[in-house]
Amino acid sequence: MSLSLICRHGGFTLACVWALALPIALSAAFAGEVSLESASEPSAASVQAPSSAVSIETPDYVNDVQPLFNRRCIACHGCLGSPCNVKLDSFPGVERGGFGLNPYSNHIGNYPRTDMDAADSVQAWRDKGFYPILADKGSAAENLDQSLLYLMVEAGMSHNGPGFARDALDDLRPDRFNAVCPSSAAALKAELNENPAIGMPFGLPALTQPQFKTLKDWVAVGAPGPSEAQKKAAGTIAEPEAIARWEAFFNQDDKRAQLVSRYIFEHVFLATILIDESAGDQFRLVRSKTPPGQPVEIIGTGLPYDDPYSDANVDRFWYRLEKLTAPPVQKNHFLWTLSLDQIDHLTKLFALDSGNGWGKEGELKPGWGSDNALKVFAAIPAESRYRFMLENSAVVVGGITYGPVCNGQIATYAVKDQFWVFFLDPKYDPSVQEPMLGLDSWDTLMDRSVFGNADYLNAFATTKEKLFPKGWSLDAVWDGDGEDRNAWLTVLRHETNVSVVKGAQGGMPRSLWLISFAGFERMYYDTVAGFAYWEGDALKLETLLFFNFLRQSFEDNFLTLLPPEDRKSIRHEWTQGIGTIGLAAVPFAGEAQPTQVEVSGDDPLMDLVAQLERRLGRAISGLPDRLNPQQKPKVELDASVTSFDDWETAISTLTAIEGLSFVPHLPSVIMLRLNHGDEHRVYSLIANRAYKSQYTLVFQNGQSMPKKDTMSVYSTLVNGFPNLFVDLDLKHASSFLVGLSSVETKDDWSAFKRRFGILRNSKDFWSFYDWINAWNFAQRGDLAGWLDLTYYDAPET
Template identity: 30%
Template sequence: MYKTLIYLFIACLVTACLDDTQELELNNNLPLPRTIDVDYASEIKPIIEEKCVACHGCFDAPCQLKMESTEGFLRGATKLNAYDGTRKEPITPTRLFIDAHSQEEWQEAGFHSIITGHDAQASLLYRMLALGKTHQFKDNSKLPDDLDISIRRDNQCPTVDTITEYEEKHPLTGMPFAVSGLTDEEFSTISGWLYQGAKVNINEVKLSQKELSAIKKWETYLNQTSNPRRLVSRWLFEHLFLAHLYFENQGQNTHFFELVRSYTPTGKPISIVKTRLPNSDPGQPIYYRLRLVKGITVHKRHITFLFDEKLKKHIEQLFFSEPWQINTMPGYDYEDRANPFLTYSAIPAEARYRFLLEHAEYFTRTFIRGPVCRGQIATDVIRDQFWVMYQDPANDLFITDPSYRKKVEPLLGLPGQDDNLTEAKENWDKYKDKRNAYLSLRDQHYRDAPINWTLTNAIWDGDGSNTNAFLTVFRHFDNASVVKGMVGQVPQTIWWMDFPLFERTYYELVVNFDLFGNVAHQLQTRLYFDLIRNGAEHNFLRLLPKDKRKSVLEDWYQGMGVVKTYFTYAPLDVDSRTAEKFSSEDTKNELANRLLKQFTQVNAAANDAINRCQNQQCFRKTQTDWVQQADSRLSRITEATFKEQSGLQFLPELTFIRVKHGDERTVYSLIRNRYHSNVAFLFGESLRYKPEKDSLTVYPGIAGSYPNFIFDINAEELEQFEKALMKATSEEEFDTLVLKWGVRRTHPQFWQVFHDFTQWQREQNPIDAGVFDANRYENL
């Protein structure tokens, strides 16, 4: 009773100090603060993880308020925008757990607290939650059209001093933003915690003896002192620094670790190396250490990699089964960073390539689904759906011919290291010319090669069992996803990557990419990735008859794209003779279907009956009857075209569907593959977009980290949903469908349904499960 009176007295004092309008808002049926002691770890943190992290868990979190960890929550917010493709100068990085550690350090870097103020109700957290609680939307209603929910909206990032003005100008932007808000109990709990002093108790994770032993063994292994060992460890670090590493047999309580560079050895606290890039000069001796990944797992950045004894033995066999030496270790200067092929030339090329191949899904995810949360600088270079395959090491001259390798290594450097605006064009021309000189040499040597490489047997077959051999990439505008196997209908383009292409893609988009860099750096990254894509496409075309390649290429580069094939890209190889035989005029699709038959054993989507239905069995045979019926029903919409009278035109790029059957449920991802006449230019994407040629892929499970919308459907209503979707000829008819089965941002069960997709993934594949991002959830 004594505490209650104190809280009510404080609330009255605060209210008395405010103007009449603010008093009405604060007393507009807002729940009173809870008087019973509130524990941060067990009561506040779960609310944050359920209703805040989905929009505050990546670098594009509004105001850089990253709440997936307590450290990010305490760091607070800043007006500094991490994403700015036009800035002339690079900015100071703001990476959690790297660039600063204490709240004082972050405040010096421009961040301000959201939980402190002259009293509890003055804190930004309280004011923003109260604003959201005061202005609530009608259940499952569309948001007002004038409420900007796009990721490119201007974030105001108010401070304690400007929050009152913000509330007056933006009354509908309280938190959680434009979505089903806090319950009365949750609001009462958080406000009570704030009144009680906002005490934060961080429960430190206690690692098991098995985990501690594994960490020590790996750190000892990676910090051996001979030159060959040091060089391989450096190469492994640069290829695994993004990974969420985990040890085997950890069950539901799996902890994840990251490989970092430290100035301190095993047994001492980690002193993190704060360089901008993982291959920047640390300035003094370093050690490779394993550091626990803190906070809740966010799906977008959760790219897992198993660190077990089997891997260690394989590294040993792969890199050290044959003796090799290096007398002088490479440094970290401009050339060493720009050309990894020269930097690591002493390491056997086959070992490097095979490590990439055997973990191709991981490496492709790093540059397709990595921590860069707005990747349009890279994704506008790729198609919305394409297959990726790799050249067999035995048929890759870079691996098999040392003299050829020595000739081309100096030509494989990458642009972007120099972010000088005035020298950007000169720098670009230099690397573009080197790349074209490399391709000229490549064509010449492959034409004279004793190996027969222009046939499907030259494609890596996963050594008969590795399903990393074939992948499918889906682009979702400014982000993308990767899944194993050849998923969906035959795509317009297919990539065939060799070692130089694979490694350059990884270094250009991951190791050497600076999120905080300027426009010169980001532009050169984008332009060079354009050349890489073109190179992978040309490789595939060499499997087609010589007289068919040009017409296929012109289909990929329609309009002005054809002009670019003559002035920017390397000439199309029309001299190498394919060893494949063809019986139809549609040679590209004939070859694609041949791949589906030839590589069934390592194609994880070999029996994609939903998207490639045959013999009327449009379902997965391994599933239960009701799931097979759901498969078959959804398969119907993959056969439809996006013509003007089809409801498919109203679908966003990535839709999650939950289908329920009693106490059971299954999930699907509906992926809209947008069709472009070409993807060869930096600007004018909308002019090259042909929506009538879009296609749809239904993926059973989760593809993508950013759902644009969710449908929640009972299995017995799935036929009704499918027919209503196909018959919708107007936005009004589609709205009726959304109102019945859609889960709008304002749906009272929005959070329950949204997080159930994470829970479903946790049940199916707990290692890869994480919280999905709601920043791109649309107002359908």
């Protein structure tokens, strides 16, 4: 729960919707469905100023309080940069409290780090400037009177009955700059007296009386945390022997193995790790002061390549698998799944058993502090490194798209709303075959300046021409060995957050990427491993600029598969407006080089994609896409819809088509539940917005091309930031589709949303939110996390 109305992320002001609420239990016997009747919602009569009486019963933190935080609070308070930095996904987060400086706001100099590894005790957080949000040393009345968390929720109980006025939602406008983070009860009371509508959950229905009583009773008795027994139980590993074997692999004495472990760590440090043999557990790979068999003591460096020895003042550290006990939040949740047989695979992949290809280019102990992975890990065979990235491309891209922030980064404005990603096969990749690309210095490979980037691109093109004088054939595109769906990814941008799915999904996109090994490393270290979120705006703007260069180079790589005469016109179609200035800054290196791919003259781009689909096969692409087909079925929208198949056929007539009047008015992400008797299915309706250029931030809306916007539909949850929930009975599906297709103006959309959407002041809001979260965990398992409400039913930019 927040003490703030607005937060700003990545140097670009963004609205944050803050919800603190306390939940209902999920249906105990969830077999794919959850009943809304299981949800207890506040009635208008029940939402009133609460009594000051305090029950003598003490809620248990693990069984009563944290589950409530999970289902209401972490929707906005489970990430870096959450409002006032209040993080409620664990008791340590609750204890550390709040902090008024948001590292993602506009600021010139550096701010303190706010990730949970930045301090190892409550006192250390206080030394950084964090203030408590709970009082625990007074009487019950004093604890309640001095607890910021309680005061905010109490205010919400007084003002947020179902159907409450939406006036306070004006504070959600992205152009608002205020950030209210009172650090004392007196200051908060003054703020609430002036602005009573900012109580929690802000702009959402109030808690029920039983939920509020649980919170109140807990705060009154001093907000006790988990017992030692509960902490021990939470940290118990299902299969410790499997974890021990993996930790042994990561901590070998061999210098080559140590360098490989470092390489893997730097590429997966943000991932949630599943070990097949330790079912039910989730882990992360960390560096620890303590060896396997002892409790983990994290070495919390700011960046993954910072020196762990000097940071922790130790002469040795160990890679450890730390069990995760905090609930996952969908916005930063992505998986790296392992099984014990992959230890042998990684040993062979990195040639640790043979040493083949090692030691010719670099050092086995290269030192610390450099973001130039191409130089630091040069001793590891380049093909081994690249194949690791290929086999785990969704994980590596996950680090880029699902960083542990609240609302993402302005760097996302450098990419289009929907695009497909392919990868060069190692045999055809100049940066694998000749890693230095003929350059005199490794530094040029990671030079993010305009001139350094141009030197890199020209060196890549020159090496390609030398190695492949006839150009690339279709064989140059990695085929995933016929079964690995990491070979074809769909990336989606939704405002300042991004998601990735495997396969060719959502219909034909506006652009396509072909990524090389060196380009993949440059992108990852620029946006993830080397991104110091706490630094000032100069770094963020540099990241945005470089990401534009990277995007352009990946698009250009793909275009070189086409005949030279078709490349330039498509390049200018993909980047228009003031983006032509950006095009001039990124040389189209290799523009005139030949290609071995023969394409049809009618639509060379579509023909190339069709050839790639045949080459990679359905196992990789996942095509055909029934919901977003290129050839549309002949169905009238007002025809009777009596089955889920009827619905999917009907809505597919509206997908992946430019020029539909309703699409520009859609929010980025609609999550829709379709009901047919006792059966329910969930769909995501995604708006793909088109812009003349991605080389702009200030004029983003001025560069929009609404007539080229499209909608894609997915038969699952996509993204963790819903903008709107829709609960639709099949019998009303035709009316929904006819009404949607008739939207032409902003007023039309508002009327449609009021008719079919669940607004944030609706009495049904929390019951549906609980249902969709329960469906997510039941149907998607380890892939699932709690959904975020930051952008829900709020103005987008």
